[in-house]
Amino acid sequence: MTDKEILGFEFILLYHISSCTEVVQRLRQEFDEVLGKDVTKAITQNDIDKLQYCDAVIKEVHRHFPVNYSLGRVNIEKDTVGGYIWPEKTSFSILYCAIMKRKDYWTDPEKFDPDRFYNIDDDDKYLLEKQHVKNAFAIFGGGIGACPGRKLTMIELKCLLTLIYRKYDIELADPNAPLNYSSTLLSVCKELLVKVKPRNF
Numbered sequence: 102m103t104d105k106e107i108l109g110f111e112f113i114l115l116y117h118i119s120s121c122t123e124v125v126q127r128l129r130q131e132f133d134e135v136l137g138k139d140v141t142k143a144i145t146q147n148d149i150d151k152l153q154y155c156d157a158v159i160k161e162v163h164r165h166f167p168v169n170y171s172l173g174r175v176n177i178e179k180d181t182v183g184g185y186i187w188p189e190k191t192s193f194s195i196l197y198c199a200i201m202k203r204k205d206y207w208t209d210p211e212k213f214d215p216d217r218f219y220n221i222d223d224d225d226k227y228l229l230e231k232q233h234v235k236n237a238f239a240i241f242g243g244g245i246g247a248c249p250g251r252k253l254t255m256i257e258l259k260c261l262l263t264l265i266y267r268k269y270d271i272e273l274a275d276p277n278a279p280l281n282y283s284s285t286l287l288s289v290c291k292e293l294l295v296k297v298k299p300r301n302f
């Protein structure tokens with residue numbers, strides 16, 4: 102793919118997953134447990150609901166690399182925010198890419214670790230995540246303007262990862278190359294070079 106084309110969040114997801122062998126192994130283990138080894142078996146909604154590690158991987162990639170990094174809001178009446186009084190109709194930009202890296206909300210926030218979204222109530226490691234701070238994880242926005250496509254997005258991304266990783270081995274062409282992306286209103290991957298091989302069972 103060339104940098105003239107826009108590559109979506111799916112490629113950002115592939116980049117992060119392919120950078121971490123343990124994540125690929127655990128994803129495949131979950132796919133094999135939930136779906137079995139028959140790669141032609143159709144995926145059902147029940148299967149999708151059981152893919153909890155896959156869910157955690159998608160969320161952790163979003164946390165590190167939100168597609169749109171801020172949310173806009175306008176207040177309808179005078180309000181106090183951050184210790185300042187703001188008149189009505191002030192435009193606010195909520196920089197939630199920063200909220201998703203706050204040290205008081207996230208344990209070791211710079212670390213890429215899907216386990217912070219996976220079975221945390223059974224784990225002593227992610228104490229901050231256990232607080233479930235409201236709006237600390239707002240990749241799909243919140244309130245009445247929240248993204249109506251959020252459930253569809255999670256279903257699509259889980260199906261995509263299932264279809265790819267059950268059948269193929271994806272290897273980054275250069276494991277040391279940083280993600281080639283651009284970020285304006287939306288963050289997009291500009292180019293991702295990978296080697297694709299049939300999965301070695």
Ligand code: HEM
Binds near residue numbers: 168169243247250254
């Ligand atoms: C990775 C995928 C996606 C992300 C990260 C995302 C994120 C967002 C965010 C942050 C908002 C603003 C929410 C707010 O202001 O509180 C939004 C709004 C919206 N999204 Fe998504 N979205 C995604 C996929 C989709 C899909 C697949 C659809 C449709 C099928 C969709 C439809 C919409 C619509 C219609 C709105 C405007 C809602 C309104 O203003 O009332 N989105 N999305």
